[in-house]
Amino acid sequence: MNFCSHCGNPVTSRIPDGDSRPRYICDHCGTIHYQNPRVVTGCLVTHGERVLLARRAINPRRGYWTLPAGFLENGETAAAGAARETLEEAGAEVGELELYTVFSLPHINQIYTFFRARLTGDRYSAGAESLDVQLVDEAGIPWDELAFPVITETLKCFFSDRAEGNFRTRSFDIIRPPPRTL
């Protein structure tokens, strides 16, 4: 951030009075520009014994398999955002959403929420950000070709909970060193 988005003058980075962290501050109009983590929301869609996976058409991790998910928008509930992303990326309409996993990824300033959901109807198809969409059973999960740790962890929980007949909402922290810059 270099300029104030309110008045267009240059900003400086310093700790405001009564705060403990540096913020971008506009000394012209006084606006303090806070920067906060973003929420990514998605669905683990089931249809009978199978779950819906999408193969990523975009980077990062193009070609790897994922659960449909994307950034929560203003004005949306986390569940509504998860259903929207599922429709956009996997062409699938879903219902009966239940919060299932919540992840903190502080190294990339993200919170993930995944909902268990049921496919309503039997249509699904690759959206613009997907190369392919498939319903796969547990034996067909491409564990070595999953896109992100949050996907692997959510699927592991799901098959474990399903075997026990008891689904419960779970929360995880995924801690990584910050990305190195040269």
Next chain:
Amino acid sequence: MNFCSHCGNPVTSRIPDGDSRPRYICDHCGTIHYQNPRVVTGCLVTHGERVLLARRAINPRRGYWTLPAGFLENGETAAAGAARETLEEAGAEVGELELYTVFSLPHINQIYTFFRARLTGDRYSAGAESLDVQLVDEAGIPWDELAFPVITETLKCFFSDRAEGNFRTRSFDIIRPPPRTL
């Protein structure tokens, strides 16, 4: 948003190619400025049979009782942010955090996460944003003087689950009409 925070030129609001929502776009440097919900994170702190409430020293809802909570910062897990806010607002150190309630408040573009936590040690005191901090038992909860619906709902769940001896993570949507402007 009026100006590009990257290059300082004026932005316009329109739907980018391949998108479905209007965004602030800088036609000079090409930056698309996404705006997303923020996460508020806090703790329901227990000490024996009692829970820790803080009386707000700031608006909105100055004078009303709340659970310590505030905006999640970049680089933080939701649990670490909840513990930090509890220390800042209620002078209380906590441990054994477990995700308990998750709320979507789309009318104000917020996601709330509350963690059950235990007071470690027995110190607590009002921080700069609190008028008072008290450990209260169930009979002492000021139900008519709670600051926000997310506080009321989290406390109701807690006493109900405690009576049943079974805590589980829950998710809620709080739907309100958007604020009216004159």
